[in-house]
Amino acid sequence: MSSNIIPPSEQTSSALIIGAGGVGVITAYSLYHCGLSEVSLVTRSDYDHVVEFGYKIDSCDYGEITNWRPHNVYKTVEDASSAEKFFDYIIITTKNIPDGPKDSTVHAILKPVIEANYKLNDEKVTNVVLIQNGIDIEKEVLEHFNPATYNLCLLSGVQLIASTKVGPGHIVQKGKDHVSFGSFDKDDDIAIGQAKKLVSIYHNEGHNTGVFDENVRKTRWNKLLYNAAINTTTALVGLDVPRCFEFSVEKKATEFEVFRPAMQEIVSIAASEDVSIDENLIEFFNDVTRNILYKPSMCVDLENGRLMELEIILGNPIRIAKANGVETPTLKLLYNLLILVQNKLKEQKKLIEFDEEILKLVV
């Protein structure tokens, strides 16, 4: 552990950010910049570099920053959990891959620090904040931790940002940070209060934007319009977004026969749980990266041999659709194709084993 010399006052909150990629580091810096919280960051592979040199951040929100260190840096969640420190906000910015290796699922990552918080003080609220893609991501946490037992509030963060780790301890942020915070349970007044407090320690006027969102699930559905239709397609075909438009029949078929039908199905699923998506967002999300040489996350993950966030982006919406009797032919076909690709990745990573003699999965 490396402790920064600035001692936190009694009035500040304590925040632990898990996931020190392009997004997590900017999230940590935003809290730090605001000055109202003691900021701890788990940074596995970059730990030694960051302890020695700090971060170098080229940010459209904050300018050029060098030698920056959060108040505390930990190499693992276990180390943070052993620090005898209570974290008011445990903020996860990792990829969410429930079908991935057991020790990298969100509930497994959270376990030591939720338990450590509870041991240190079972009367203070622990806020678990998921700044991640997808829908129904809170269910995995709820299945493993009873909020009443652990005194938990589950908070939802939907982030728009473009930020990348370009080297050890080096972050380049090109797209402004905008996070909508709210309670997963919109009737949980305590969680709503905690979400509002989080906004107050996160938002830096003139720099980034943190807003309280009373219907953050709707905001999740909105963002899924893009991810379920465009992120998935680019992964399947291995192309950036403008090429997906340009390479299609009459330069139209990708938009009108893939993206828009897939988005319409997301609108229908959301409607089946009384979430009304503004259909202008279909225009917006078709256009938002049409003229940017941009490869979405699933496409990049696949190209780098990393598992994709398939279940939270497509699996969960399709399960909601099935439960509510909504037809989703486009999303289902994309999902059934991407499941095969996801399992190809899992075989490469030896997470599953296919026996070429008997031609069956054996693990």
Added chain:
Amino acid sequence: MSSNIIPPSEQTSSALIIGAGGVGVITAYSLYHCGLSEVSLVTRSDYDHVVEFGYKIDSCDYGEITNWRPHNVYKTVEDASSAEKFFDYIIITTKNIPDGPKDSTVHAILKPVIEANYKLNDEKVTNVVLIQNGIDIEKEVLEHFNPATYNLCLLSGVQLIASTKVGPGHIVQKGKDHVSFGSFDKDDDIAIGQAKKLVSIYHNEGHNTGVFDENVRKTRWNKLLYNAAINTTTALVGLDVPRCFEFSVEKKATEFEVFRPAMQEIVSIAASEDVSIDENLIEFFNDVTRNILYKPSMCVDLENGRLMELEIILGNPIRIAKANGVETPTLKLLYNLLILVQNKLKEQKKLIEFDEEILKLVV
């Protein structure tokens, strides 16, 4: 040109096989073995090797053959066309990629030899035999050559075989050869007679199988059940057939939500032109490679950076469906995704050019 010492008698037919891959060489050998035709073969990259050493063929139909040479070997179609030799049967076994480079389309390949035949003897029938996948492949030839002008018969060959070129002049045939020959125009009595004659010079009892097929278009539709559904899917996900079954949700979704719906759409398109596909074939084609570690041609082509036979396997059936008002949601989505992949290949091959500054196709 390398001429074999066996002189053809006046009674034999003359056949030119274009495309000396795993399939073309066995096709040439079958004609040669039958002994009723003078066999000429265009073999580009293997020419020098074959002239010097002949072919080595390990065949489940014919056993082990070494130092085999067709009667005539040519390096190019142009060379064959300059040989002052009339070919009764011009047999094409190349890939059929109408959207590929202009000089590799079927009509461009055929042009010199059709014209040379016509110059040599405009009263003898020239049979153009397409032993290729897909549907409506005769249209491209008809658009460029008026059969009446050139005295052409267009014959259709639907082949089941597993044969691969494993090295220069070295062919391994693992699956028995079975070809259905017929006339593209089933009312063309002259072509029907020519197809029957082709069977008689091709079929080797006890070895391979050549049969006359009075409804060879139906046989093409039958084979499309496999290619439109399974060949396409394996290409998109980059997996062999048994993995596509095993890696799917509950080991069922690929079959029941991708393959079978796609096959049912082929059945519907065929029905719209009064071709009734036996639905037992859906079972057959689902099972035929379920337990073989086999990657279909489009998957292999993509992995090797070669263009795929997308237009004749999916584009043409979808165009027929559109003309006849048949809904094909599964095939269309597969097609719209594969078009993007095909164009990715074309960009790699510099057949098209995408300008990353203006984010548009410029060629």
